[in-house]
Amino acid sequence: MCGIVGLFLKDKSLEPKLGDMLTDMLITMTDRGPDSAGIAIYGADSSGRAKLTVQSDAPEEAFDGLDGALAEALSGDVSIRVIDTHAVLELPAGKEEEARAALAELRPGLRVMSAGDTIEIYKEVGLPEKVAERFNVRGMGGSHGIGHTRMATESAVTTEGAHPFSTGSDQCLVHNGSLSNHNALRRKLRREGVRIESQNDTEVGAAYLTWKMQNGASLGEALESSLEDLDGFFTFVVGTKDGFGVVRDPIACKPAVMAETDQYVAFGSEYRALVNLPGIEDARVWEPEPATVYFWNH
Amino acid sequence: MQTYDLEANGLRGLNSALQELNGSTNKTAWEIVNPKGSHAIAVGLNSPVEVTVKGSTGYYCAGMNQQATVRVEGSVGPGVAENMMSGTVIVDGDASQYAGATGHGGLLVIKGNASSRCGISMKGIDIVVHGNIGHMCAFMAQAGNLVVLGDAGDALGDSCYEARFFVRGSVKSLGADCIEKEMRPEHIEILKDLLARAGADAKPEEFKRYGSARKLYNFDVDNAQAY
Numbered sequence: 001m002c003g004i005v006g007l008f009l010k011d012k013s014l015e016p017k018l019g020d021m022l023t024d025m026l027i028t029m030t031d032r033g034p035d036s037a038g039i040a041i042y043g044a045d046s047s048g049r050a051k052l053t054v055q056s057d058a059p060e061e062a063f064d065g066l067d068g069a070l071a072e073a074l075s076g077d078v079s080i081r082v083i084d085t086h087a088v089l090e091l092p093a094g095k096e097e098e099a100r101a102a103l104a105e106l107r108p109g110l111r112v113m114s115a116g117d118t119i120e121i122y123k124e125v126g127l128p129e130k131v132a133e134r135f136n137v138r139g140m141g142g143s144h145g146i147g148h149t150r151m152a153t154e155s156a157v158t159t160e161g162a163h164p165f166s167t168g169s170d171q172c173l174v175h176n177g178s179l180s181n182h183n184a185l186r187r188k189l190r191r192e193g194v195r196i197e198s199q200n201d202t203e204v205g206a207a208y209l210t211w212k213m214q215n216g217a218s219l220g221e222a223l224e225s226s227l228e229d230l231d232g233f234f235t236f237v238v239g240t241k242d243g244f245g246v247v248r249d250p251i252a253c254k255p256a257v258m259a260e261t262d263q264y265v266a267f268g269s270e271y272r273a274l275v276n277l278p279g280i281e282d283a284r285v286w287e288p289e290p291a292t293v294y295f296w297n298h
Numbered sequence: 299m300q301t302y303d304l305e306a307n308g309l310r311g312l313n314s315a316l317q318e319l320n321g322s323t324n325k326t327a328w329e330i331v332n333p334k335g336s337h338a339i340a341v342g343l344n345s346p347v348e349v350t351v352k353g354s355t356g357y358y359c360a361g362m363n364q365q366a367t368v369r370v371e372g373s374v375g376p377g378v379a380e381n382m383m384s385g386t387v388i389v390d391g392d393a394s395q396y397a398g399a400t401g402h403g404g405l406l407v408i409k410g411n412a413s414s415r416c417g418i419s420m421k422g423i424d425i426v427v428h429g430n431i432g433h434m435c436a437f438m439a440q441a442g443n444l445v446v447l448g449d450a451g452d453a454l455g456d457s458c459y460e461a462r463f464f465v466r467g468s469v470k471s472l473g474a475d476c477i478e479k480e481m482r483p484e485h486i487e488i489l490k491d492l493l494a495r496a497g498a499d500a501k502p503e504e505f506k507r508y509g510s511a512r513k514l515y516n517f518d519v520d521n522a523q524a525y
Binding site: 250251252253255257270271272273274275276285286287289290 | 334335336355356357373375376391392394413414432433
C-alpha cells in the first residue's frame with residue numbers, strides 16, 4: 001500500500017497554508033500507511049545559506065551545543081532550530097559536505113534527512129496524525145510539499161526506512177510500490193560514488209534520479225529513463241527546489257489521482273486526499289497515464 | 299426521495315439501510331450527499347432501488363450490484379461495479395482501473411474515460427464507455443460486451459474467451475489471441491441496443507468488432523515456447 005500526497009502551489013497567497021493543507025491530506029491517507037509518515041516541505045529560501053535537516057534518536061544529547069561545535073568545525077556561523085527529533089541547521093553556503101563530515105565526527109548517530117537551500121524533511125515511525133503533530137507540520141508554510149504514509153514491504157519500519165528520501169541537494173522522492181532490482185542498482189550506484197544510507201528500495205530510486213541529474217539530465221529526463229532502468233511497481237512523486245513531478249510504471253497498478261486549478265497542482269493516492277482542497281469541485285481531475293512523466297516548475 | 303449525508307452519518311449506516319431493502323420489490327429513490335471519495339458506497343444491493351451519488355467516490359462503488367440502479371454524478375475510483383450481477387451503474391465522470399471487473403450481468407455505463415483493466419475477467423456484464431479505455435482491458439474476458447466510443451489502449455482482450463469488444467476509435471494494440479472480426483447483422487443489433495440503453499450518440503456501423511481467435515483454448519505443444 002502506502003499513501004502519497006503532494007501539493008505544488010501556483011498561488012502565492014496559499015503558501016502560508018501549505019502545511020495545514022498537506023497535513024489534512026496526509027491524515028486522510030492513514031489507512032494506506034499507518035506505520036510511519038514523513039513530509040518534505042520547500043519553505044523559505046535560507047538567503048544564501050545552506051540548510052541541513054538532521055534527525056537523532058537521542059535528540060537532547062545530540063542537539064545540545066551542536067550549533068557551537070559545528071560552527072567551530074566549519075569556522076563559520078551556524079544556527080540550529082530543534083523540532084522534536086529533528087533539527088534544521090543553517091550554515092554558510094558551500095559548506096554542506098564539510099558539515100556532513102564534521103557531523104559524523106561530532107555526533108556519530110545523527111542522520112542527515114535533507115540538504116539544500118529550501119528543503120526540510122521530517123519523518124518518523126508512528127501514525128501520520130501523530131507525526132504531523134510532533135513536527136507541527138500544520139504551522140509550516142512553503143511553495144510546495146510532498147507527504148507519505150508508509151505500509152512497509154521492502155525494509156523495516158524505522159525512521160530511516162520512512163519516506164521522503166533525499167539523495168541530492170533540494171531533491172526528494174516518495175514512492176508507492178516496490179522495486180525489484182534495487183539491490184543490483186544500489187551496488188552499481190555505490191560504485192559510481194552515490195551516497196545510499198539504507199537497505200530501502202525507494203532510496204535507490206531517489207539515488208538513481210540524483211545520479212542521472214548529476215550527469216546532466218533534467219528531472220524530466222531522469223524520470224523518463226527511470227522507466228527503462230527501474231524494475232517493479234512504482235508511482236513516484238518527486239520534488240526539486242522549484243519543481244514537482246509524477247511518474248507511474250507502465251503497469252500502473254498503484255493508484256494515483258491528480259487535480260489542477262489556477263491555484264495549485266495536487267497529487268493523491270486516492271481522490272479522498274484531495275476533497276477538501278479549495279475549489280476542488282471545479283478542478284481538472286485526472287488519473288496520470290502509465291509510463292508518462294508529468295512535471296511542473298515555478 | 300431519501301437523502302443520506304455520508305459524511306455526517308457514515309458508510310456502515312448507508313450500506314445497511316440500502317441492504318435492508320434487499321429482497322423487496324419496492325422501488326425507492328435515494329440520494330447520497332458528501333461522498334468525498336469514500337470507498338464501498340452502495341455495495342451489495344439487491345432490490346430495484348435507485349441510488350444517486352452526488353459527487354466522486356473511491357474504491358469499489360456499487361460492487362456486487364443486483365437489480366439496483368446506481369448513478370454517480372462524479373468520477374469513481376478503482377473497481378466500480380466489481381462483480382455486478384444485474385442492474386445498472388452509470389458514472390457521469392471517469393472511472394479508475396478495473397471498472398466492471400468479473401461482472402456477471404447488468405449494464406455499466408461510463409460517460410467519461412475508463413483507465414486500465416476495464417472489464418478484466420468479465421463474465422456476462424455489458425460495459426459502455428463513452429470515452430477512451432486504458433491498457434489491458436477485457437483481459438481474460440469470458441462473456442458479455444465491451445463497447446468503447448473512443449480509443450482502446452494496449453493489449454485489448456488479451457487471452458479472451460467469448461466476450462465481444464466493439465471499438466469506434468483506434469486500438470493501440472490487441473492482446474494475445476484477440477483479433478478483429480467481421481461485424482455481422484446480429485452484432486449491429488446487439489450494439490444498437492447497448493448504445494441506446496447507454497444514451498450514446500453513435501452509429502453501430504462506425505464500430506469494429508474484436509474477439510477471441512480461439513487459438514489458446516486448447517493446449518498446443520507448438521505454443522510451449524510462448525510461455
